[in-house]
Amino acid sequence: MTPLSTIGLPEIIAGIMLAALNAYVLTGGADFGGGVWDLLASGRSRDEQRSLIERSIAPIWEANHVWLIVVVVLLFSAFSPAFAVLGVVLHIPVSLMLVGIVLRGSAFVFRSYGGRAHSQQWGTLFAVTSLITPVILGMIIGAIVSDRVGLASGRVGAGMGSFSEVFVYPWLSPFTVVVGAFALALFAFLAATYLTVAADTDGLRDAFRRRALGAAGAVFVLAAAAIVLSFQSAPRVAHGVAGAWWSVPLHLGTAVAAITAIVALWRRRYRVARIAAGAQVSLVLWGWAFAQNPYLIPPALTIRDAASPPLTLGLLLVALCAGFIILIPSLRYLYRTFARASAPEHSSSSPT
Amino acid sequence: MPDLFAARTQMALSLGFHIVFAEIGIAMPVLMVLAEWRWRRTGDVLYLQLAKRWAKGTAILFAVGAVSGTVLSFELGLLWPRFMQLAGPIIGLPFSLEGFAFFTEAIFLGVYLYGWDRIPKSTHLAAGVIVAVSGAASAVFVVMVNAWMNTPTGISTSGGTINAVDPIAGMFNPSTLQQTIHMLLAAYAATGLVVAGIHAGILLRNRDSAFHRAAFAIALSVGVPAAILQPVSGDLSARNVAEWQPIKLAALEGQFATERGAPLRLGGWPNERDARTSFAFEIPRGLSLLAYHDPSAEVKGLNFFPRDLWPPVAPVHLGFQVMVGLGTAMALVSACALFFLVRRKSIVDQSWLLRLLAIVAPFGFIATEAGWTVTEVGRQPWVVQGVIRTADAVTPMPGLVVPMTIFALLYLGLAAIVVTLIRSLVRETT
Numbered sequence: 001m002t003p004l005s006t007i008g009l010p011e012i013i014a015g016i017m018l019a020a021l022n023a024y025v026l027t028g029g030a031d032f033g034g035g036v037w038d039l040l041a042s043g044r045s046r047d048e049q050r051s052l053i054e055r056s057i058a059p060i061w062e063a064n065h066v067w068l069i070v071v072v073v074l075l076f077s078a079f080s081p082a083f084a085v086l087g088v089v090l091h092i093p094v095s096l097m098l099v100g101i102v103l104r105g106s107a108f109v110f111r112s113y114g115g116r117a118h119s120q121q122w123g124t125l126f127a128v129t130s131l132i133t134p135v136i137l138g139m140i141i142g143a144i145v146s147d148r149v150g151l152a153s154g155r156v157g158a159g160m161g162s163f164s165e166v167f168v169y170p171w172l173s174p175f176t177v178v179v180g181a182f183a184l185a186l187f188a189f190l191a192a193t194y195l196t197v198a199a200d201t202d203g204l205r206d207a208f209r210r211r212a213l214g215a216a217g218a219v220f221v222l223a224a225a226a227i228v229l230s231f232q233s234a235p236r237v238a239h240g241v242a243g244a245w246w247s248v249p250l251h252l253g254t255a256v257a258a259i260t261a262i263v264a265l266w267r268r269r270y271r272v273a274r275i276a277a278g279a280q281v282s283l284v285l286w287g288w289a290f291a292q293n294p295y296l297i298p299p300a301l302t303i304r305d306a307a308s309p310p311l312t313l314g315l316l317l318v319a320l321c322a323g324f325i326i327l328i329p330s331l332r333y334l335y336r337t338f339a340r341a342s343a344p345e346h347s348s349s350s351p352t
Numbered sequence: 353m354p355d356l357f358a359a360r361t362q363m364a365l366s367l368g369f370h371i372v373f374a375e376i377g378i379a380m381p382v383l384m385v386l387a388e389w390r391w392r393r394t395g396d397v398l399y400l401q402l403a404k405r406w407a408k409g410t411a412i413l414f415a416v417g418a419v420s421g422t423v424l425s426f427e428l429g430l431l432w433p434r435f436m437q438l439a440g441p442i443i444g445l446p447f448s449l450e451g452f453a454f455f456t457e458a459i460f461l462g463v464y465l466y467g468w469d470r471i472p473k474s475t476h477l478a479a480g481v482i483v484a485v486s487g488a489a490s491a492v493f494v495v496m497v498n499a500w501m502n503t504p505t506g507i508s509t510s511g512g513t514i515n516a517v518d519p520i521a522g523m524f525n526p527s528t529l530q531q532t533i534h535m536l537l538a539a540y541a542a543t544g545l546v547v548a549g550i551h552a553g554i555l556l557r558n559r560d561s562a563f564h565r566a567a568f569a570i571a572l573s574v575g576v577p578a579a580i581l582q583p584v585s586g587d588l589s590a591r592n593v594a595e596w597q598p599i600k601l602a603a604l605e606g607q608f609a610t611e612r613g614a615p616l617r618l619g620g621w622p623n624e625r626d627a628r629t630s631f632a633f634e635i636p637r638g639l640s641l642l643a644y645h646d647p648s649a650e651v652k653g654l655n656f657f658p659r660d661l662w663p664p665v666a667p668v669h670l671g672f673q674v675m676v677g678l679g680t681a682m683a684l685v686s687a688c689a690l691f692f693l694v695r696r697k698s699i700v701d702q703s704w705l706l707r708l709l710a711i712v713a714p715f716g717f718i719a720t721e722a723g724w725t726v727t728e729v730g731r732q733p734w735v736v737q738g739v740i741r742t743a744d745a746v747t748p749m750p751g752l753v754v755p756m757t758i759f760a761l762l763y764l765g766l767a768a769i770v771v772t773l774i775r776s777l778v779r780e781t782t
Contacts, residue, residue, distance in 0.1 A: 059466035062418055062458040066451070072425050073451045076436050077444020084437035087429030091749045094430060098423045099762060105419040106766055110773065113412050156748055167749060308441035308517075315445050315519050323452035330459045337463060337470055 009314065010078070010307035014296070016320055017074040018289050022282050024067035026190065029183075029281070031061045033191025035104065035130020036184065037211060038123065045203050050123070053191075056198045058112060059338045063331065065105070077316055079306035082296045085153040090143065093136050093171045100133035131184065138183025142176035142226075145292050146234040150300030175226070175233035182222040186281050189215035193261065193277040196270040205270070212265050212273070216258070223284075236291050236298060246290055254283040356743055358752035359431045362759055364728070366424050369763045371724055372717055373417030378491050378536070379543030379574060380410040381461075381484035386570045388477055402567055404468070409777055411465050416770055418458065423759070431752075435735050435745035442507050443497045445519035450493035456486040488536060495535045499527040501736050502727065503596045509739060530585070530592040531727075537582045538723065542716025544575020545682060549713020550778060552706040565700060572689055572699070579686040579716075582679055587642065594643040594651075597737065600730040602654045603665045604672035605639055606632065614639040614651035619673060622665040627655060629669070663732040671725035678712075678719040685712050 034053045041049040076083040086094070104126055111122035143149050148170035155161035192212035199205040230237035257280035264273035294302045307313065353361075384406040391399035425447075429436050460482040467476055500506075506521030548571035551564045558564065594601045601607070606622040606629035607614055616639045620632025637647040644651075654662055685708045692699045699705055735742040 059462040062415065063455065063462055065418065065422070066455045066458050069422055069425055069454065070448075070451050072429075073444065073447045076429060076440040077448055078440075080437045080440025080444070083429045083440060084433035087426075087431075087433040087436070088747050088749060091430050091747065091755070094426055095755050095758070098426055099758065101422055102419045102762060102766070105415055106769070109412050109415040110769060113408055113773065113777075163750065308444065312441040312444060312517055312519055316448060319445060319448050319452075323448070323455075327452060327455055327459075330456060334459045334462055337467055 009310060009317065010303045013074065013078045013307075013313055013316060013320075014303045016317075017071055017078070018286070020067050020070045020074065022285050024064070024071060025187075025281060025285060026278050027060070027064035028067055029134065029187040030190040030194050031057050031064055032104075032130045032134045032184075033187035033189070034195070035127050036188045037191055037195065037208070039127030039131060040211075043207065045207055048201070048204055049207060052195060052199060052204055054112065056195065057108070060334060061105075061108065063334060065101075068101075074316070078308050078313055079296055079301075079303070080308060082301050082306040085149065085297050085301065086140075086144075088156055089149045089152045089166065089170055090140055092167060093140055093143075097133055097136040097140070100129045100136065104129035104133060134184045134187045135177075135180035138180035139171050139176040141183070141288065142173075142179030142234070143171035144297060145179075145237055145288060146173070146175055146230075147236070147298050148173070150295070150297045153297065153300050173233060175229040178222060178226045178229055182219070182226050185215055185218040185222050186284065189219050190277055190281055193265065193270075193273050196265070197274050205268075209265055209268065209270075212277075213262065216262050216265070220258075237288070239291070247287075250283060250287050250290060254280060254287065257283060353753045353756075355750060355752040356746050358756040359746050360742065362752070362756040363427060363431055364725075365756075365760055365763055366420065366427055367724065367728075368721055369767070370417065370420040370424055371720055373413050373420060374491065374494075375539035375717070375720060376413045376543050377410070377417045377457075378487045378539040380406060380413065381480060381487055382540070382574055383544070383547060383570055384410055384464075385477065385480040385484055386573065387566070388480060390566070390570070392473065392477065398562055398566055402563065402570070405777065405780075406567075407465055409774060411461070412770065412773055412777075414461060416766060418454075420763075420766075421454075430755075431747055432735065432742075432745045433747050435740060438509070438740055438745075439501075439507075439736060442517045442519050442522040443500060446493045446496040446500075446523050450490050453486045453489040453493060457483055457490060460486070491535055491539065492532045495532045496523050496525075496528050498727070499531040500525050502531070502600075502731055503527045504736050504739055507739065526596050527589075527592050530589045534582070534585045534589050534723075537578045537585050538716065538720050540574050540578035541582050541682060541686075542575075542720055544571050544573075545579060545686070545709070545716050546575075546713045547571035548575050549710045552709040553713075554778075555700055556703065556706050556710065559700060568700070572693075575716075576686040576689050576693075579679075579682040580690065583683050586676070586679060590643060591645075597731070598652045599654065599657050599661060600663065600668070600727075601643060602652060602657075603663045603668040603730050604726055605651075606665065606669040607639065607651055607653045608655050610650065610653040610656045612640070612650045613637040613648045614653075616642060617669075620669070622669045624662070624665050661733065663730050668726055668730040671722040671729065674722040675719045675726060678715040678722070682712050682715050682719070685709060 034057050038050055038053050041047075041053075043049075072083075075086075107122045107126035107129065111119045111126060152161070152166045152170040155166050189212060192208045192215050195208040196205050196212060199208060227237070257276050261273050261276035261280055264270070264276055292298050294304065296303050296306050308316075384403050387399050387403035387406060391397070391403060460479045463471065463479040464476065464483055467479065471479070500522050503526045504522070505525040506518035506523075508516050548568055551568040551571060554564045555561065555568060590601070593604070603622075605614075606617050606620055608622075608627040608629065613636070615634040615636050617629055617632035617634055620629045622629040639651055640649040641647045643649070654665065685705075688705055689699055689709070692702065692705070731737055733741050733743065735745045
């Protein structure tokens with residue numbers, strides 16, 4: 001763990017990058033979760049559920065999606081060696097994730113704007129890709145934290161190792177698959193919780209309350225599985241859970257947020273549940289980051305090793321500050337304008 | 353297929369696909385805002401319908417542009433990790449600024465598309481203006497990066513490692529101004545004339561449709577000025593290339609010998625083995641005149657440079673001929689349209705001009721692809737001119753033909769669907 005005195009520009013930029021990833025998970029992640037509930041829509045209110053999901057996502061998903069681009073751009077601007085390592089070792093899962101992102105985004109607009117002709121098929125494609133993409137994103141994070149990406153990058157440099165050893169095993173293991181499923185469960189949990197607030201009828205609210213509680217159960221089981229597997233596959237995570245000075249407050253915070261979210265859902269305090277769920281997911285993400293600090297790609301690259309020259313980092317910081325001054329009020333305006341999904345009368349769901 | 357070739361093909365397909373949607377994403381918001389503004393001014397509900405229809409098309413095309421742009425930002429690392437490792441610290445700044453411009457665009461496009469009944473009218477129009485402005489800003493920042501790859505400044509390297517970077521100097525490199533102007537005009541000309549051409553085609557069959565007349569007039573007001581200005585910007589670009597990338601100039605003109613008073617070649621087939629361009633129509637001293645504004649200026653030919661620094665000459669020369677030829681046709685047809693506009697005569701009554709506009713409709717996008725080929729293939733073997741070669745930048749991952757095939761099929765499928773959707777959107781009103 002870096003002592004506070006050594007926090008400099010590289011750490012600040014890395015922190016902003018993590019905050020952007022956090023924003024992506026809370027917004028874009030929930031959009032993926034919406035796709036999951038679209039796929040699992042059932043019961044008498046099935047069509048209303050799908051319509052609510054679509055109306056909630058439609059105006060904001062493109063903006064939400066840009067957070068991912070901010071993360072990628074910051075990664076290659078400020079820590080280009082780390083970007084290069086990820087591009088080489090994780091070529092296959094990142095490509096798969098991209099295919100998922102392309103298909104999901106296109107299927108969503110094609111369904112919204114393509115008329116009634118194939119909307120069923122687009123809906124299915126949107127839902128299925130919403131399921132797969134978060135799993136791959138989780139697998140990528142699992143691969144990084146388990147040291148395997150860093151070790152494989154050493155092999156590429158030395159020209160050693162078979163194709164599978166360098167390009168497949170790092171991201172394909174029981175641990176990474178469980179982390180992938182965990183990410184999916186978190187996104188689904190977030191989405192269901194948000195939808196309880198966005199819902200405009202009691203029936204829909206109840207439907208998503210049940211789903212949110214179910215997803216919370218899945219989150220709990222998968223988190224436990226990931227921790228168990230981590231003792232063997234990702235000692236950094238295990239160590240983070242077990243020992244470091246920050247781990248007790250962080251994990252206590254996560255637990256409090258999780259319990260608050262569940263209790264609030266149970267007692268139908270949906271706005272409280274939404275905040276608690278967001279806090280819970282964010283703390284999980286920061287827990288991961290703290291577990292592998294000071295490494296960007298353990299054990300190969302630290303934040304400092306990978307950092308761009310100070311002039312670049314300084315200019316980036318200025319650009320980020322200027323950018324956020326425009327961005328934050330714009331986002332606030334966007335979310336406020338569409339705080340409630342538009343009434344079902346407009347459920348042609350697209351501007352005429 | 354060799355991995356380097358597969359990687360280059362995948363990158364070319366991705367950029368070639370994205371650039372069409374990027375251009376539409378830059379220019380369509382201008383059309384849509386103009387239509388809404390006309391509605392506010394005239395109160396004619398026709399313009400409101402038009403703005404909404406265009407907004408719908410923009411939503412589809414913008415989304416495809418956004419996801420294909422996301423793919424590109426990752427592909428830079430997936431295919432060219434060594435380029436990104438080296439260049440990240442310098443091109444990261446314009447890319448970050450682009451990220452914010454794109455963010456603003458996405459936010460206010462959401463507001464625009466879904467806010468018709470939710471926000472005041474003037475706020476709605478303002479949201480559209482923000483979309484148009486931030487779309488243009490995105491293009492400027494991205495093209496800055498490409499300009500840097502052509503004429504890198506602000507970086508000093510030795511043996512593959514960076515000694516120093518100055519991202520600001522990198523952003524304002526010698527071809528930034530020329531390339532950004534050229535790209536923006538290309539976007540407005542291509543999009544404006546393709547929309548005008550589509551509606552011209554419909555007007556030929558149904559001359560009285562007020563809806564299509566309105567759409568046609570607004571599209572022309574964007575496409576015509578841009579298409580007329582583009583040759584001027586092209587001249588600035590060519591002179592910039594002559595000064596900073598003489599090999600590229602030689603390749604795009606098919607100029608092998610170094611000579612004073614070099615001719616301008618129209619058409620022709622450059623043969624690298626014999627080091628000559630055959631079958632070209634030559635205008636004496638034309639190249640010297642155009643590139644240096646001096647009929648007896650010396651033009652360095654490809655033979656002046658080591659053979660291993662030559663780009664593939666034939667595709668660059670052909671791409672350049674196609675771009676200039678189509679661009680000239682667009683400028684001429686636009687000039688005719690301007691002639692009638694200035695004399696306040698209706699273009700809709702001139703069947704021949706409607707027909708010409710329908711013919712040149714796709715030219716802008718073909719010219720864009722050709723021009724992109726010229727600037728990218730013309731820079732080979734370098735990914736960053738004089739700094740790092742494409743062959744040294746490619747990922748060590750084997751089997752790149754597989755992702756290339758997957759992404760090629762993906763783009764093919766998307767293109768087919770988008771074309772179908774836009775056609776049905778246009779037909780709704782015919």
